[in-house]
Amino acid sequence: MRTPRSEDDILALLAEHFPVLHPDLLVGRGDDCAVLRPGGPLAVTCDVFVEDVHFRRRYFSAADIGHKALAVNLSDVASAGARPTGFMLGLTLTGREDETWLHGLAEGMAALARRWGVGLAGGDLARAAGLHLCVTAWGELPADLVHGLRRARAREGDVVFMLGSPGLARVGLSLLEAAVGPDEAAAVRAAWPAACAAHVRPEPLVAEGMVAARLAARDPDRFSLMDVSDGLARDIPRLLGGHGAVLELPSDFLPDEVRRYADERGLDAASFAFEGGEDYALAGTCPPGLWDDVARALPSARRLGVVAGREIILNGCRRSGGGFDHFA
């Protein structure tokens, strides 16, 4: 398959996957700026996705890369309780990607974008030594929740809850990193399908974020929600904004593959899951009186514990630090 010979070739290829116009755009791609239709307040986020930092081509297909680069951004939009509507893509290629690969990248991203009605508004192309994607995504907030869902709204006694599968992506990451060669990677995928999918194809909890926004509108200053991408150990303190919490991660809340992985290695499964990373789960707090409604509206939400004191206690043990830092 041939390699595109110009920027226009690549733009034409992308246009096969992404419509130029979108209902939330007054001006679509092809001009210096896209123009967003005026509406309610807009939640905006930006995440970079870099080869050999966030993904490896060894076990991420082109479609996986396209999917995840957008998914991690939609997860942030979801955590604000917004309906995602559009995104910009800064795409730096190495010049060695052929058209098959580029179609894969575009289609992985476009399939996720179509699922949530999100439009590609524009972006920029460059060529450099490493593959690098930078996505800025946005979504519309409901009129009765102009600030969106934020972190650090908890008070003593509030319920801490989460949605998603803690630790699962970390299992996938660990196993795929250790796999030597494509046969071994294929064997890992066959034996640990949920864990590999969680790392390579995370599904942003967009619908759950929008449901949470409806519940939060009743008491917006007392409801928190955040995207868990650096691991619960690192993100729960950010969620609580100075408060502590007494939390339980019971064994039956952990995904099967996390328990199996931890058992086989003699690790504490709850600690492993708590340190997690790449979960793209949502963690939140709400007043105790709202918890039953949250549980009814979001059946996959699990109560982790209560806001209390200054420290994080997990399964009876005091926790400190953990999680991922690019510069530590």
Next chain:
Amino acid sequence: MRTPRSEDDILALLAEHFPVLHPDLLVGRGDDCAVLRPGGPLAVTCDVFVEDVHFRRRYFSAADIGHKALAVNLSDVASAGARPTGFMLGLTLTGREDETWLHGLAEGMAALARRWGVGLAGGDLARAAGLHLCVTAWGELPADLVHGLRRARAREGDVVFMLGSPGLARVGLSLLEAAVGPDEAAAVRAAWPAACAAHVRPEPLVAEGMVAARLAARDPDRFSLMDVSDGLARDIPRLLGGHGAVLELPSDFLPDEVRRYADERGLDAASFAFEGGEDYALAGTCPPGLWDDVARALPSARRLGVVAGREIILNGCRRSGGGFDHFA
């Protein structure tokens, strides 16, 4: 000077230069999303700025890099006729940047942001082999120009005009690239101050874009404006959208340093300037009846010629192609 030890260190450093809040933001930095105050239609753009592709550390100071990464985006916002209000920064560092360097980067960017009242709404940090900045910037359009200024609105007989200094950045780029060592680069800067500044510290024509938007509101479907970043040779056809033009770039319109550079090398100065690149100038078209008002409101605007036929004729010669393509 020490190297930051964590992402939080870098975020704290950035916070010394950029206020967390901004009048156009309901929620500033520090949460999963920023929230933009609802307003008129929003013009949005995205440009990447990559080491050894768009700049070299050999002759771009940290402050130059910060300035230009934002400037090239504000130039796009300007070309839509919008008032720039905010931006997101995807910042990939190599881990070798010390605090002095990072303060320089932040301050170069923050000084330009302050000048136009633009807020840093958020972003993402990563560490990889090469320095890479991806900026997504946006601005508010006037209520009577909901689509902003666009390309390809010209009709036969319309006036083609430009603002800015064609070819000047190309002189700076050529000379700085050829300079061996810091002494030679300093000598180049001393001898060619305008050309080096045009390449290293381009000033986006934000005020001019907003003035053009006021004029265009009278006849928005007959007024074009675009950012000239890949050279007039490549960008004028994009501006004209299928039309041709008969253009003159008279010697007295060219910057002194462009004429001097071309004379010393026996080049045709107008052709050199036309092929340009990195100009961050604005080029536009308007109906003939509006040109006098444009010239009065924008004294630095220069009339280049008229829209005519299908070809681009420059100083009596037919032009084809030219300009920069990352993948050609």
